[in-house]
Structure formats: C-alpha cells, structure tokens
Amino acid sequence: MKNRTTLIITCTTVFLAQLGMSIYLPALPDIARDLGADASRVSWGLSVYLIGMALPMLLWGSVSQRLGRKPVLLAALGLYGLSNLALPLGTTVEAFLTLRLIQGIGASGISVMARVLIRDSFSGDLLAKALSWISIAFVIALGIGQYLGSLIQVAFGWEAIFYGLGAVSLAMAVAVSRVGFPVLTESSHGQSAWRVYGRILRYRGFLLPALAGGLGYGVIVAFNTAAPLILQESFHWSAIEYGLLGWPISAAYLFGALAVNAFVLRTGQRRLMSWGIALVLGGSATMLLGSVALSSVALLFWLPYCFAVFGQSLNYPISLSLANEGSPVAGAYAMALSGFLHQLMASAIGAMASLLLSQQAWPLAALCTLLAVAAMLCVRFMPPRVA
Structure with missing residues (x-):
C-alpha cells in the first residue's frame, strides 16, 4: 500500500471513531429526557466510551501482530458500526451506557490500527509529521x-446521529475490505505479548512522552465532559450555540497540527512539544483565573481553552512519535500501549470531571491546570533523545 493511501484510510477511520466522542454532545439533554434519566448520568456516556477504548487496546495490538492489520481493522469497524445502529434502540440509561461501552471497544481497534499503519509506513521526524495528519482528522x-x-438533532432527532454514524462506518468497512495491506514480518523473540508490554513500560524513553500526551489529551476530555452542562445551564447557551463552539476549537487544533506538519523537521520534536505543553498550561491557568475572577464572562472560559487545544495539537503527535522511538520493541506493541495509556488516563480523567460536574467553571479549570502541570513535569524529565 502506498503511503498516501495509508494516510487516507487512517485519517478517515480515525475521523469516524472520534465522531463517537463528540457528535452526540449537543443532544445530551434531549437524550436524558427521552431516557427518563438525569443529565449527569447520561454524561457518563463519554467516560464509558473512553473506558471501552482503553481496555482492549493492548489486545488489538497483539492480535494485529498475529493476524495482520486488515482483519483487525475490519472487525473494529464492524463492531463500531453495528453498536451505533443499535444504540438508539435502547430505552434505559443502562442500555445506553452499555452500548456506548461496545461502541468504544470498536473505536479502540480503529484507533490502534490507524496508528500502527502509520508506524508501519513512516519513522523518525516523518512519523511525527504523518501522525499530525491523524491529529487533523481527530x-x-x-x-x-x-x-x-x-444540526442532525434539530432536523431529525438525536437517534439519527447514531444511525448515520453506524451506516457510514459499515460502508467504510466495505471500502477497506477492497484495499490490499502489506504483510509485515515482525517478531517479539517468542515472548508473550504481556511480557513485551511490561518490558516497554520500564523504559522512561517510552513512558514519559506517552504520559505527557495522555495528560494533555485529558484536558480535552475533561472539557468535553463538563462543558456542555456549564455552557448550556450556567451561560444559557442553546444546543446550536454549543455546537458552533466546535469551529474555533477545530481551528485551534487544525493550526497546531499543521504547524507540526510544517515545522517539525526544522524545529525538532522536543522543542515543539515543550512549546505545546506550555500553551496547554497557559490556556488552562487563564481559564481558571477567568472562571474565578469573572465567572459570568463565557469568553474567558472557552477562548483560553482554544489556546490549550492549540498546544495539545503540537504535543500529541510528537508524544506518540517519541514514545515509539523510545520503545525497546518494534512493531505494533508500542503504538498499542501508548494508545492504551492515553485512553485509560482519559477515562479516569473523564470520570473525575463527571464527579466534579457543576454549573460553575472553576472546578473544571482547576483540573485542567493540574493536568497541564503534570504534563510539563513529564517533558522536563524525559531522557535525552538517542540518535
């Protein structure tokens, strides 16, 4: 498979998997009303989705080493598509959360295979550049x-959101089934997958950049978990107004990912990553100050977050690339393990944000600031890059 085809397939599948995180958020109050549940319970749908993404990632990675990339990607797309189609059929919040878990398991396989396919085709600074395209799709x-x-919610109801996502995902599986993937011969020297993962975890060169990427990702997850309630209840935004916030957020991440794509070969991965984490910290701290000093001004809540998103878009693809370089074992294992760590951290952070759920913005802003400080410490103590 040519590298351009790899990029198209991985970006498209990642786009579909990540839609599962955000596409239903404006409809959260309507979903809660139709299920006869409190909005705070339905908001756990994001955390459950992230748990589903985290738990099987190591399994997806080890299975792809044995069965190949294509069967695993097809299985993940099929599971993801069918769970989307089934989700509107549930009539209780328990059914909703269960299907969100299954949805996340399918998205997990899609995410792992996208990163592994990119890793199969690129290396070094070019790997960071290629991963920036994944960030753009994300x-x-x-x-x-x-x-x-x-828009779908207003025109057709929230059920149509999941029906449409499921149908497109299954259509993508049909398209992937017609593409030829290279057969790679990689060996872990007879070790079990779990021993390989344990060996990778002991290397600071892998662990610290992976943790830095996951902590920055946690800022985005925390905001997406708590912001719908804060903006629609405290600031009285409509679902459409909240949906429109996606545009400046997308622009911030897009510009950051494009910056990685354009400058990483000249500037170097570590310098760009440090700048990114500094922006995440600055944006989160400004959001905290604004939510305490001028709590009635929505602009001081969402605009600093956009700067934090820009910083994370610099940080994330580079964290994956450096973690892959710092791994003592080649193959899908490092990518699967970094993805597992990121989703596990995201699910835990999403749960924390749900527990802190409030119409006030400062608890969310304080959590984001603490996560950014921890990410900065990870970057500070990363070992020197080996040429």
Missing part, C-alpha cells in the same frame, strides 16, 4: 462533530 471530528450533531 480535531475535525471533535469540532465539526459537535456542530454536525446539533
């Missing part, structure tokens, strides 16, 4: 998904 889904979901 943020377009994250931002446009909210707006698209709000």
Whole structure:
C-alpha cells in the first residue's frame, strides 16, 4: 500500500471513531429526557466510551501482530458500526451506557490500527509529521462533530446521529475490505505479548512522552465532559450555540497540527512539544483565573481553552512519535500501549470531571491546570533523545 493511501484510510477511520466522542454532545439533554434519566448520568456516556477504548487496546495490538492489520481493522469497524445502529434502540440509561461501552471497544481497534499503519509506513521526524495528519482528522471530528450533531438533532432527532454514524462506518468497512495491506514480518523473540508490554513500560524513553500526551489529551476530555452542562445551564447557551463552539476549537487544533506538519523537521520534536505543553498550561491557568475572577464572562472560559487545544495539537503527535522511538520493541506493541495509556488516563480523567460536574467553571479549570502541570513535569524529565 502506498503511503498516501495509508494516510487516507487512517485519517478517515480515525475521523469516524472520534465522531463517537463528540457528535452526540449537543443532544445530551434531549437524550436524558427521552431516557427518563438525569443529565449527569447520561454524561457518563463519554467516560464509558473512553473506558471501552482503553481496555482492549493492548489486545488489538497483539492480535494485529498475529493476524495482520486488515482483519483487525475490519472487525473494529464492524463492531463500531453495528453498536451505533443499535444504540438508539435502547430505552434505559443502562442500555445506553452499555452500548456506548461496545461502541468504544470498536473505536479502540480503529484507533490502534490507524496508528500502527502509520508506524508501519513512516519513522523518525516523518512519523511525527504523518501522525499530525491523524491529529487533523481527530480535531475535525471533535469540532465539526459537535456542530454536525446539533444540526442532525434539530432536523431529525438525536437517534439519527447514531444511525448515520453506524451506516457510514459499515460502508467504510466495505471500502477497506477492497484495499490490499502489506504483510509485515515482525517478531517479539517468542515472548508473550504481556511480557513485551511490561518490558516497554520500564523504559522512561517510552513512558514519559506517552504520559505527557495522555495528560494533555485529558484536558480535552475533561472539557468535553463538563462543558456542555456549564455552557448550556450556567451561560444559557442553546444546543446550536454549543455546537458552533466546535469551529474555533477545530481551528485551534487544525493550526497546531499543521504547524507540526510544517515545522517539525526544522524545529525538532522536543522543542515543539515543550512549546505545546506550555500553551496547554497557559490556556488552562487563564481559564481558571477567568472562571474565578469573572465567572459570568463565557469568553474567558472557552477562548483560553482554544489556546490549550492549540498546544495539545503540537504535543500529541510528537508524544506518540517519541514514545515509539523510545520503545525497546518494534512493531505494533508500542503504538498499542501508548494508545492504551492515553485512553485509560482519559477515562479516569473523564470520570473525575463527571464527579466534579457543576454549573460553575472553576472546578473544571482547576483540573485542567493540574493536568497541564503534570504534563510539563513529564517533558522536563524525559531522557535525552538517542540518535
């Protein structure tokens, strides 16, 4: 498979998987009303989705080493598409959350295979550059998904959001089935997958950049978990107004990902990553100050977050690339493990944000600031890059 085809397939599948995170968020109050549940319970749908993404990632990676990339990607797309089609059929919040878990499991396989396919085709600074395209697909889904979901909700109802996503995902599986993937021969020297993962985790060169990427990702997850309630209840935004917020958020992440694509070969990965984490910290801290000093001004809540998103778009693809370089084992294992760590952290952070759920903005802003400080410490103590 040519590298351009790899990029098209991976970006498209990542786009679909990440839509599952954000596309339904504007409809959250309507979903809660139709299910006869409190909005705070339905808001756990994001955390459950992230748990579903995290738990099987190591399994997806090890299975792809044995069965190949294509069967695993097809299985993940099929599971993701069918769970989307089934989700509107549930009549209780328990059914909704269960299907969100299954949805996340399918998205997990899609996410792992996208990163592994990119890793199969690129290396070094070019790997960071290629992963920036994955970041672009991620943020377009994250931002446009909210707006698209709000439009579908108003025109057809929230059920149509999941029906449409399921149908497109199954169509993508049909397209992937007609593409030829290279057969790679990689070996872990007879070790079990779990021993390989344990060995990778012991290397600071892998662990610290992976943690830095996951902590920055946690800022985005925390905001997406708590912001719908804050903006629609405290600031009295409509679903359409909240959906429109996706555009500046998307623009921030898009510009950051394009900056990685344009400058990483000249500037270097570590310098760009440090700048990115500094922006995440600055944006989160400004959001905290604004939510405490001028709590009635929505602009001081969402605009600093856009700067944090820009910083994370610099940080994330580079964190994946550096973690892959710092791994002592080649193959899908490092990408699967970094993805597992990121989703596990995201699910835990999403749960924390749900527990802190409030119409006030400062608890969310304080959590984001603490996450950014931790990410900065990870970057500070990363070992020197080996040439």
